[in-house]
Amino acid sequence: MSFSQQPFRLAVIGSGPAGVYAAETLLRAPQVKNGELEVSIDLFDRMPTPFGLIRYGVAPDHPRIKGIITALHRILGRGDIRFLGDVEFGTDLTAEDLRAHYDAVVFATGALKDADLDVPGIELEGSHGAADFVAWYDGNPDYPRTWELDAEKVAVIGNGNVALDVARVLSKSADELLRTEIPANVHEGLQAAKTTDVHVFGRRGPAQTKFSPLEARELAHPHGLQVVMDPRDVEQITDAEWEVITADKRTDQVTRTFVGWLEEQQQREETGEEPTDKHGGPVNRRLHMHFWHRPVEVLGEDGKVTGMRFERTRLDDEGRVEGTGEFVDYELGAVYRAVGYHGSELPGIPYDAERGVIHNAAGRVTGPDGAVVPGMYANGWIKRGPVGLIGATKSDAIETVTSLLEDIEAGTLTPAPERDGDAILRLLEDKGVPFTTWDGWMSLDEHEKALGAAAVDADGEPRARVKVVEREEMVSVSRSGMPEPSHS
Structure with a gap:
């Protein structure tokens, strides 16, 4: 089966910088830009919200770093990467689920x-x-x-x-x-x-x-x-x-x-x-x-x-x-x-417990013996360890995506049997997973800004945002405008 005749389906696990930049790097690849390769990318996160460590690992008074969210927001807001939040790998979706629906998977889960x-x-x-x-x-x-x-x-x-x-x-x-x-x-x-x-x-x-x-x-x-x-x-x-x-x-x-x-x-x-x-x-x-x-x-x-x-x-x-x-x-x-920091083990994925990373070579997931696991890749801290800043994450993404493109060219990837892009949504619905979407994040984003506007800081000025903490509230607000699940 040739990927040049149909969309190449990629799942990215983790919506922090490492995940977003991996997806963006693939979309900017010459093969994709010139129409030689069509891609379809789904970005998953265990949180109901995107942005990973930038939202949940940077001090709130660090606006210079928080500004990275603006760049990530711009990328995800284009609509060519589908965000699916509140989905936990290993619990809501297994490696087998992903391989049945995607031609390749990039793990960008960071080090928490x-x-x-x-x-x-x-x-x-x-x-x-x-x-x-x-x-x-x-x-x-x-x-x-x-x-x-x-x-x-x-x-x-x-x-x-x-x-x-x-x-x-x-x-x-x-x-x-x-x-x-x-x-x-x-x-x-x-x-x-x-x-x-x-x-x-x-x-x-x-x-x-x-x-x-x-x-x-x-x-x-x-x-x-x-x-x-x-x-x-x-x-x-x-x-x-x-x-x-x-x-x-x-x-x-x-x-x-x-x-x-x-x-x-x-x-x-x-x-x-x-x-x-x-x-x-x-x-x-x-x-x-x-x-x-x-x-x-x-x-x-x-x-x-x-x-x-x-x-x-x-x-x-x-x-x-x-x-x-x-x-x-x-x-x-x-x-x-x-x-x-130290990376966490992912169920069923080869893991180096001492270093806290997924076993990999140039982003290709490998077993402890060095043998490549086809269709599995890693990027960011879970790939190289918790060192380096955003620039290093972008360089990581280039290396990982280059390996992925080489494997596509070499024909070493086995296409997923399920090619329908909405099949993964039906699977999540059947499992009772209340996933969130980018439109849902936009609703929550506006909700948090409204909470800020209704509050004041120490100088009596309205606050830019008040972050929602409860997962149930985040999911509820995010899904408030979603249509009822369809099993057609």
């Missing part, structure tokens, strides 16, 4: 779990994975509606983007977040939080953080917040290291931001001035930036976190982190580990 931090005490009550906290404050419907924020002193372990987001959300006043799409239950939880001191710990120095200059500067912006630096963390940087730092613009700007905070802090101490926030107002919360700290143990009593022990570190002659033998204890009531 927290990577482990293998230190004693990490299992104590009050020790959390940052990904779980992010899911809570982003209104993920699969997580509890409340979060215990009774600890006054909190640690965030990590110097990457997730650690930055968590530290910023914990440090800000809840009312400042009303400018965002933060759900009502999250605002209430943060408003009742007892947090006064957030400690951010990194194994390396200020120059080795993953922050952008803007993100670093924004750490000090919240009202009522003072950034606290340890002079040793800056003094530890050698002249040779400064040469390397100044040679890279981003690193130089980020490092000098930390140095500037330290200089301001030392000047206040010398003059006896009371600390103020960046706006000249009084301080009621502190953000402590700690570098050259390697986690050793989470300390506790009666099964609960009471503190954490670190070993001071330094760089050896080859630029690797080594311990100094000096240990430091901090009194804490909660610990958030933000040391990376």
